[in-house]
Amino acid sequence: MTAAATAVDGVSVVVRATTEQEFTEFARHSMPVLYRIAYLLCGDEHRAHDLTQLALERTFRAWPRVRDGSPFAYARRALVTSRIDAWRRTRRDVLREPETFDRADEVREPAVHERDRLVRALAQLPPRQRRVVVLRYLLDRSEQETAEDLGISRGTVKSTASRGLANLRTVLGTTDEEPQR
Amino acid sequence: MNDPLTSEKHVVAAIQPPAWADADAMAATAMRRVRRRRVVIRAAGAAAAVLAVAGGVALAQPRQEPELPGASAPVVQPVASPDADVPAGWSAYEFGGLRFAVPSDWIEHDSIGVNGEPGTLWTDETITEQFQLEVGTEPGWAGPPEDTEEWDVPGAERTALYRYDNQTGVAANLEVERADGYFYQAVVAAPSQEALDTILAGLRRTLSVSTDPADVEELFGSTDELPVVELPSGLPGGWRVQEVDGLEFGIPAGGEYDGPHTDSGDSTSSTWFDDAGKREIWVTYWAEGRDALAVPDADSGAGTFPLDGADYVTLGSVTDEDGSRETVITVRRADGGTYQVRVVDPKGAGTDLALQVAGTLALR
Numbered sequence: 001m002t003a004a005a006t007a008v009d010g011v012s013v014v015v016r017a018t019t020e021q022e023f024t025e026f027a028r029h030s031m032p033v034l035y036r037i038a039y040l041l042c043g044d045e046h047r048a049h050d051l052t053q054l055a056l057e058r059t060f061r062a063w064p065r066v067r068d069g070s071p072f073a074y075a076r077r078a079l080v081t082s083r084i085d086a087w088r089r090t091r092r093d094v095l096r097e098p099e100t101f102d103r104a105d106e107v108r109e110p111a112v113h114e115r116d117r118l119v120r121a122l123a124q125l126p127p128r129q130r131r132v133v134v135l136r137y138l139l140d141r142s143e144q145e146t147a148e149d150l151g152i153s154r155g156t157v158k159s160t161a162s163r164g165l166a167n168l169r170t171v172l173g174t175t176d177e178e179p180q181r
Numbered sequence: 182m183n184d185p186l187t188s189e190k191h192v193v194a195a196i197q198p199p200a201w202a203d204a205d206a207m208a209a210t211a212m213r214r215v216r217r218r219r220v221v222i223r224a225a226g227a228a229a230a231v232l233a234v235a236g237g238v239a240l241a242q243p244r245q246e247p248e249l250p251g252a253s254a255p256v257v258q259p260v261a262s263p264d265a266d267v268p269a270g271w272s273a274y275e276f277g278g279l280r281f282a283v284p285s286d287w288i289e290h291d292s293i294g295v296n297g298e299p300g301t302l303w304t305d306e307t308i309t310e311q312f313q314l315e316v317g318t319e320p321g322w323a324g325p326p327e328d329t330e331e332w333d334v335p336g337a338e339r340t341a342l343y344r345y346d347n348q349t350g351v352a353a354n355l356e357v358e359r360a361d362g363y364f365y366q367a368v369v370a371a372p373s374q375e376a377l378d379t380i381l382a383g384l385r386r387t388l389s390v391s392t393d394p395a396d397v398e399e400l401f402g403s404t405d406e407l408p409v410v411e412l413p414s415g416l417p418g419g420w421r422v423q424e425v426d427g428l429e430f431g432i433p434a435g436g437e438y439d440g441p442h443t444d445s446g447d448s449t450s451s452t453w454f455d456d457a458g459k460r461e462i463w464v465t466y467w468a469e470g471r472d473a474l475a476v477p478d479a480d481s482g483a484g485t486f487p488l489d490g491a492d493y494v495t496l497g498s499v500t501d502e503d504g505s506r507e508t509v510i511t512v513r514r515a516d517g518g519t520y521q522v523r524v525v526d527p528k529g530a531g532t533d534l535a536l537q538v539a540g541t542l543a544l545r
Contacts, residue, residue: 020212027208035198045199052202056211065354065368068345069324114192126442126450137186138193148326168186 022067023060030072031056034079040134041080043119055079077149080131121171129164136161266386273387276301277316278396279357279365282387283380287312309350310376312384314367316400324354336390342381351377355384361394404493410484412540420541425451426466428512428520431541433460433534440464460534461525468518490515490544498535508535514544 034055038048058078059071066074122130128150135141135149136157143161147154267273273282287303287310300315324343332340332355339358344351350372357365369384371377391397416422419434425441432438432453440451441464453462483497493513498506510522522542524535 023212024205024208027211028204031202031204031207032198035202036193036196039196040193049198049202052198053207053210056207060208060211064352065366068352069343069354114188115196118189118192138190140190165186172189 019063019067023063026059026071027056030075033072034075037076037134037139038079040119040122040138041130043123051079073149080135080149117172121168124171125164125167129160129167132157132160133164133168137165268383268386271383271387275391275396276314277363277365277400278359278391278393279314279316280387280389280391281312281314282383283312284383310371310380312367312369312380314365316397317364317366318362318401320356320358320364332385332388334388334390336392337388340388344377353377353381357388357390359390359394359397360392361397363394363397365390404485404495407483407485407495410486410496410536410539412486412536414540416541417537422541423451423453423464424545425449425464425520426518427514427545428464428466428522429541429543429545430462430464430522430538432462432538436460441466459527461523462534462538463521463523465521465523466518467521486539488512488542488544493519496535496539506535510535510539510542512542512544 031052034052035048038051038055039045042048042051055075055078059066059075062074063071122134125133131150132146135146136143141149143154143157146157146161150157267282270285271282272285273280275281283303284305287305289301289303300313302311302313304311324341324345329341329343332342334340334357336359337357338360341356343354345353350370351374352368352370355365355367355369357367359365369377369380371380416431417433420431421434421438422429422431423438423440424430426449433455436453436455438451438453441449442451450463450465452464454460483495485494486496488494491512492515493511495511496508498508506526506528508524508526510520510524512520512522514520522538524538526534
C-alpha cells in the first residue's frame with residue numbers, strides 16, 4: 001500500500017511500509033467514516049467507538065487478504081454486520097431507547113439538535129431497516145453495494161429500504177414523496 | 182433525481198469522532214488483540230501439528246476426543262488420491278470436508294484461524310510459498326467481484342479466486358462455499374507469478390468438497406458436549422405466550438411487545454421491553470441461519486438444554502460493563518431455520534429472566 005522513498009548515497013531506495021505502518025495509516029483514514037456509520041447505527045459515541053474498534057480488529061485479522069484489495073469495504077462490512085456476531089461481542093450493543101436520549105440538547109446548538117434528532121429517529125427503526133437506510137440513503141450506497149455490505153439480496157435491500165425510508169419519514173415528520181431510484 | 186434525505190445528509194457529514202477517539206491507539210489495540218488471539222490459537226493448534234507431523238501418519242492415529250466444545254484441535258487427514266489428478270510429487274489431504282493437494286515436501290506448521298476458526302497452514306521449507314486455509318460460517322471477501330474468477334470445484338456451491346500482488350510477491354484469495362453454508366477461505370502466496378500459477382493449477386486439479394455436513398461440522402465441536410442447563414419448567418404466573426415463525430416463547434406480564442415483523446426477506450423478529458426499559462427480550466428467526474452453527478468457545482460458559490424438534494441448542498451469557506447480563510439462546514430447527522433469543526437482565530436482577538424464557542421455549 002505504502003512506499004517511502006529515501007536516498008542513501010545518492011541511490012534511491014524504496015522502502016515499503018511495515019504491516020503496522022500500513023494498518024495504522026489505514027485506521028487514520030478510515031476511522032472517522034467508520035465511526036460515522038457506527039454512530040448512525042447505535043446512536044451512542046461510546047458504543048460507536050466500540051463498534052469501530054471491532055471493525056478495525058476484524059479488518060486486521062483479514063489484513064493479509066484485504067490489504068491490497070479494498071480494506072475499507074471489508075471494514076465497513078465488518079461494522080454493519082457485527083451485530084450478527086453475538087458470541088464474539090464483549091458488550092451488548094442494544095440500542096438506547098429513544099426516550100433515554102438527552103432532551104436537554106434541544107436547547108444546544110442546532111447542528112447537535114439535528115444530529116440527535118436523526119439518531120433518535122433511526123433508533124426507532126427495526127435494526128435491519130436502520131442498516132439499510134443508513135447505507136442506502138444516508139451514505140449513498142447503491143442497492144447492489146448495500147446488498148453486498150449486508151450480505152442480503154438486492155431485492156431485500158429494495159423492499160427494506162422502501163419501508164425503512166417511509167418509517168423514517170414518519171418519525172421525522174417529513175412528507176417527501178418516495179424517490180424513484 | 183429527488184434526494185429524500187438531503188438535509189439529513191448534511192447532518193451525517195458533520196458527525197465526527199469524539200476528541201478522545203485516537204485512530205493510532207485504536208489501530209494499535211486492534212493489532213495487539215489479534216496477535217494475542219493468534220498466539221493462543223497457535224498454541225492450541227500445536228497439538229494438531231504434532232499429530233500430523235509425527236511420522237506423517239496422522240491417518241493412523243486415533244482421533245482425539247475434544248475435552249470441551251470448541252477446544253478440539255482440528256486434524257488434517259492425508260487421503261488416498263481419489264483419482265489420478267494429484268500432480269506428481271504432491272500429496273492429497275482432507276480438512277473439514279475440503280480435499281486438496283500440496284507439494285509433498287511442504288510442511289504443515291500449525292492450525293491458524295485468525296478469527297477463531299479452525300484452519301491449517303502449509304508452506305514450503307523456506308516459507309516463501311504457502312497455502313493457508315480456514316473454515317468459517319460467514320462469507321469472507323475473496324476480492325472485488327468484478328476481478329474474481331469462478332472455479333468449478335466438485336461438490337462446492339461456488340468457488341471464487343482473486344489474484345493480487347502482495348509485498349513479497351503474488352498471492353490469491355480462494356473462497357469455496359459449501360451448500361450447507363460453510364465457507365473455506367484460503368490464501369495462496371508465492372514469490373513469483375509462475376510459482377503461484379503452479380500452485381493454483383495443482384489446487385484446481387485436486388480441490389473437491391464432500392457433501393456430508395458432518396465432515397465440516399465436526400470442526401466446530403458438538404452441542405452434545407456442552408453442559409446441560411437446568412431450566413425452570415412451565416410458564417411463570419402472569420406470562421404470555423408469543424410466537425415467531427414457529428418458536429413459542431413466554432414474555433413477562435406488562436412491558437411492551439412489538440412483533441413479529443419481517444425485517445427483510447430472510448428474517449423475522451420481535452422485541453419485548455419491560456416498562457422500566459431494563460429487561461429486554463429479542464427473538465429473531467432466519468430461514469437460513471448459517472451463522473448460528475458454530476459452537477461457542479469453551480471459555481464462554483455456554484450450555485445447552487433439550488428442546489423437542491431442535492437439533493442444535495446453545496445458551497451462553499456475557500456480562501456488560503455495567504453489570505447487566507446478556508444471554509443468547511440459539512436454536513436450530515431439525516427441519517431448518519434458526520432462532521436467536523437474546524435476553525438482557527439488569528445488574529442485580531433477582532430472577533434469571535433468560536432461564537425463565539428458555540424454560541418456555543417450544544417449537545411448533
